[in-house]
Amino acid sequence: MDHLEPRSRSRDEALARDAADPLRHLRERFELPDGVVYLDGNSLGALPRAAKDRVAATVSREWGRGLIGSWNEAGWVDLPARVGAKIGRLVGAEDGSLVATDSTSVNLFKVLAAALALAPGRRGVVSEASNFPTDLYMVEGLAALAGQGHELRLAQDPEHIEAMLDGDVAVLMLTHVNYRTGRMHDMAALTKAAQERGILTVWDLAHSAGAVPVDLADARADFAVGCGYKYLNGGPGAPAFLYVSPRHWARAAQPLSGWFGHAAPFRFDVGYAPAEGVRRFLTGTPSVIGMSALDAALDVWDDVEMARLREKSVALCEAFIEGVEARCAGLGLTLASPREAHRRGSQVSFTHEAAYAVMQALIERGVVGDFRAPDILRFGFTPLYTRFVDVADAVEVLRDVLESRAYEAERFQARRAVT
Amino acid sequence: MDHLEPRSRSRDEALARDAADPLRHLRERFELPDGVVYLDGNSLGALPRAAKDRVAATVSREWGRGLIGSWNEAGWVDLPARVGAKIGRLVGAEDGSLVATDSTSVNLFKVLAAALALAPGRRGVVSEASNFPTDLYMVEGLAALAGQGHELRLAQDPEHIEAMLDGDVAVLMLTHVNYRTGRMHDMAALTKAAQERGILTVWDLAHSAGAVPVDLADARADFAVGCGYKYLNGGPGAPAFLYVSPRHWARAAQPLSGWFGHAAPFRFDVGYAPAEGVRRFLTGTPSVIGMSALDAALDVWDDVEMARLREKSVALCEAFIEGVEARCAGLGLTLASPREAHRRGSQVSFTHEAAYAVMQALIERGVVGDFRAPDILRFGFTPLYTRFVDVADAVEVLRDVLESRAYEAERFQARRAVT
Numbered sequence: 001m002d003h004l005e006p007r008s009r010s011r012d013e014a015l016a017r018d019a020a021d022p023l024r025h026l027r028e029r030f031e032l033p034d035g036v037v038y039l040d041g042n043s044l045g046a047l048p049r050a051a052k053d054r055v056a057a058t059v060s061r062e063w064g065r066g067l068i069g070s071w072n073e074a075g076w077v078d079l080p081a082r083v084g085a086k087i088g089r090l091v092g093a094e095d096g097s098l099v100a101t102d103s104t105s106v107n108l109f110k111v112l113a114a115a116l117a118l119a120p121g122r123r124g125v126v127s128e129a130s131n132f133p134t135d136l137y138m139v140e141g142l143a144a145l146a147g148q149g150h151e152l153r154l155a156q157d158p159e160h161i162e163a164m165l166d167g168d169v170a171v172l173m174l175t176h177v178n179y180r181t182g183r184m185h186d187m188a189a190l191t192k193a194a195q196e197r198g199i200l201t202v203w204d205l206a207h208s209a210g211a212v213p214v215d216l217a218d219a220r221a222d223f224a225v226g227c228g229y230k231y232l233n234g235g236p237g238a239p240a241f242l243y244v245s246p247r248h249w250a251r252a253a254q255p256l257s258g259w260f261g262h263a264a265p266f267r268f269d270v271g272y273a274p275a276e277g278v279r280r281f282l283t284g285t286p287s288v289i290g291m292s293a294l295d296a297a298l299d300v301w302d303d304v305e306m307a308r309l310r311e312k313s314v315a316l317c318e319a320f321i322e323g324v325e326a327r328c329a330g331l332g333l334t335l336a337s338p339r340e341a342h343r344r345g346s347q348v349s350f351t352h353e354a355a356y357a358v359m360q361a362l363i364e365r366g367v368v369g370d371f372r373a374p375d376i377l378r379f380g381f382t383p384l385y386t387r388f389v390d391v392a393d394a395v396e397v398l399r400d401v402l403e404s405r406a407y408e409a410e411r412f413q414a415r416r417a418v419t
Numbered sequence: 420m421d422h423l424e425p426r427s428r429s430r431d432e433a434l435a436r437d438a439a440d441p442l443r444h445l446r447e448r449f450e451l452p453d454g455v456v457y458l459d460g461n462s463l464g465a466l467p468r469a470a471k472d473r474v475a476a477t478v479s480r481e482w483g484r485g486l487i488g489s490w491n492e493a494g495w496v497d498l499p500a501r502v503g504a505k506i507g508r509l510v511g512a513e514d515g516s517l518v519a520t521d522s523t524s525v526n527l528f529k530v531l532a533a534a535l536a537l538a539p540g541r542r543g544v545v546s547e548a549s550n551f552p553t554d555l556y557m558v559e560g561l562a563a564l565a566g567q568g569h570e571l572r573l574a575q576d577p578e579h580i581e582a583m584l585d586g587d588v589a590v591l592m593l594t595h596v597n598y599r600t601g602r603m604h605d606m607a608a609l610t611k612a613a614q615e616r617g618i619l620t621v622w623d624l625a626h627s628a629g630a631v632p633v634d635l636a637d638a639r640a641d642f643a644v645g646c647g648y649k650y651l652n653g654g655p656g657a658p659a660f661l662y663v664s665p666r667h668w669a670r671a672a673q674p675l676s677g678w679f680g681h682a683a684p685f686r687f688d689v690g691y692a693p694a695e696g697v698r699r700f701l702t703g704t705p706s707v708i709g710m711s712a713l714d715a716a717l718d719v720w721d722d723v724e725m726a727r728l729r730e731k732s733v734a735l736c737e738a739f740i741e742g743v744e745a746r747c748a749g750l751g752l753t754l755a756s757p758r759e760a761h762r763r764g765s766q767v768s769f770t771h772e773a774a775y776a777v778m779q780a781l782i783e784r785g786v787v788g789d790f791r792a793p794d795i796l797r798f799g800f801t802p803l804y805t806r807f808v809d810v811a812d813a814v815e816v817l818r819d820v821l822e823s824r825a826y827e828a829e830r831f832q833a834r835r836a837v838t
Contacts, residue, residue, distance in 0.1 A: 134678035
């Protein structure tokens with residue numbers, strides 16, 4: 001077999017791994033375009049067939065024929081809790097402690113405000129400079145409005161976080177898996193370190209929910225938020241989610257106190273009275289069509305064991321890193337993700353000095369990852385629908401783009417609105 | 420013709436009015452269930468055929484096949500501004516001064532916070548006790564968070580509002596058309612009265628946009644919000660909207676400062692820098708599927724003149740009131756809406772001591788309005804798809820339910836979650 005190109009040999013190996021993959025049947029639950037290797041499920045998850053059918057039914061039958069009656073008959077009024085319960089099972093939330101609602105940014109504002117109110121007199125909100133920016137922006141906006149001198153304290157290096165947790169810190173707010181590098185924090189250890197100093201934790205699970213095992217209850221997390229449109233495949237701009245530990249239900253209050261968080265929204269009382277539990281963190285009327293898509297998308301997980309998913313995720317990421325190391329050496333790539341699998345989420349990032357143009361050239365050739373400023377090529381691996389052969393093909397296309405310097409073509413230079 | 424029942428005569432007259440209605444063709448743009456007289460478009464607008472097709476295309480083609488590339492190629496990133504521009508034309512907003520985003524409650528929080536910051540030292544937020552409750556709840560939540568002693572001052576009678584506008588009032592926050600009674604404020608006059616005392620106005624257009632003529636620019640309104648799922652027919656939980664007068668663009672800041680309101684969201688800067696104009700009032704990732712439904716629903720208005728729509732709205736409401744006066748006298752109904760058309764939106768409400776059960780009995784007979792606690796029967800008239808024959812039929816069914824006391828049946832007594 002020595003005459004075979006390494007390319008073909010590794011592709012055959014990949015096909016063999018796919019044939020032996022216990023999760024291979026899950027790919028059929030998604031609609032994926034032909035000729036595309038989609039490695040951007042960490043930005044927008046692919047379309048589950050069930051979500052497509054459900055949206056059509058929600059629009060035609062529930063809205064079109066059921067009209068206003070569907071708030072009761074189709075259970076629209078319970079969607080935030082029902083969808084929340086499905087997400088809760090994926091991230092180890094206690095029963096009734098998680099709701100689907102609003103956007104991640106809006107939810108972060110709510111839980112941050114609740115957390116700061118539970119830690120009076122403390123001024124610090126510790127996070128990372130490399131956190132997803134909207135998380136930091138929401139702290140800025142909240143601190144300015146609350147006017148109590150809260151300040152964002154940013155670790156430049158994740159290893160410095162623990163040393164920043166002192167008695168003046170109210171909240172430790174971290175994204176569990178870094179959006180750029182895929183680096184994963186030890187949630188249980190950092191939560192413990194924070195709580196030993198009287199600090200509340202707010203975890204952003206945008207790149208964790210549906211990607212890596214998470215156990216909020218076991219980690220004793222205080223608050224969490226996350227995204228519905230990445231690894232949960234809820235569709236573009238899907239409703240986000242929000243978790244509040246049952247320990248805080250009695251005392252936690254949030255400022256976006258809209259009617260869906262009222263104890264009796266349809267009594268139309270003049271004064272606000274918060275609902276019991278996490279429901280008080282709801283605000284306005286839920287986005288029913290988007291919520292229905294997410295609800296159906298979550299059924300994909302019914303028979304998925306998170307441990308099996310994680311095994312495949314690690315195997316896909318390892319195969320990609322090893323493939324790039326073997327085939328793209330000397331072509332200007334530097335691994336930006338941790339090399340050790342246990343410190344990494346379900347993505348792999350490389351830096352390259354022409355990262356933007358390289359990604360455009362890859363996309364033109366059907367390998368879809370994304371670019372993150374200033375110099376990161378980001379590849380997400382969604383074990384539900386990504387195959388080992390996709391990894392093998394992506395490596396070869398990447399090698400080809402780099403070796404041929406195809407990315408230097410002018411058409412790949414101009415930036416677009418979203419990349 | 421004297422031997423004809425009044426019922427039949429008025430039904431024939433109604434059919435003749437429908438035949439002469441210059442807007443009658445618009446009904447074909449909606450999918451409406453057979454056998455239902457739908458008078459609840461003020462709670463949830465009916466399904467526009469174009470919205471159904473558009474949602475299917477957004478899901479299958481844009482999400483399913485276009486995947487992440489659709490943020491650019493399908494223009495998802497511009498949806499808040501594009502949909503906002505369509506709504507802006509219906510409510511007289513200046514170019515670029517209105518965006519579609521989030522829920523009405525969340526948007527109210529943003530514009531209220533911006534308005535209060537523009538009126539330092541003033542403590543009052545004047546509104547009405549009969550305003551839609553979530554509007555009042557949002558003021559409560561904001562005032563508690565901001566901690567600057569802001570307080571809600573509620574007029575018990577709309578005629579008292581102007582006298583409450585003194586030098587300690589920061590904001591006058593009103594819903595233009597009352598959700599229960601349909602009573603409509605004089606937006607221009609109240610805005611002028613407020614501004615003469617240095618008070619900023621926040622108008623909630625939930626029951627106005629697409630229902631009555633509104634001219635925000637002409638009225639010199641400062642801020643406004645509104646709902647996408649009532650008279651705009653954007654679907655259950657559709658994105659809401661938000662208006663900021665160009666006079667305030669340079670100085671207005673809002674606390675829900677998420678990445679979509681950043682000057683350069685995809686530069687991923689650590690610090691927040693607000694976008695120009697109203698775009699700084701965006702927060703998280705837009706809800707693309709819901710936004711697409713609303714976008715298509717708004718195309719229904721392309722050739723609709725608001726003056727013609729208002730004429731028909733008034734005629735429908737008048738026909739209903741006259742019909743009830745003629746056919747339901749002595750059956751326990753009292754008009755709760757203003758009798759003069761110019762003081763009324765596009766709905767008619769009656770009180771009845773058994774209002775909840777009466778509405779359930781009406782719904783069972785295919786006449787769908789809604790109940791608002793404690794004793795209001797609410798009927799919305801959407802001129803885009805409501806016919807005069809619907810009005811005539813609704814009057815007769817109402818008479819029948821009341822005269823037969825059918826509403827006393829036990830099955831109509833038990834309250835449901837949403838009514």
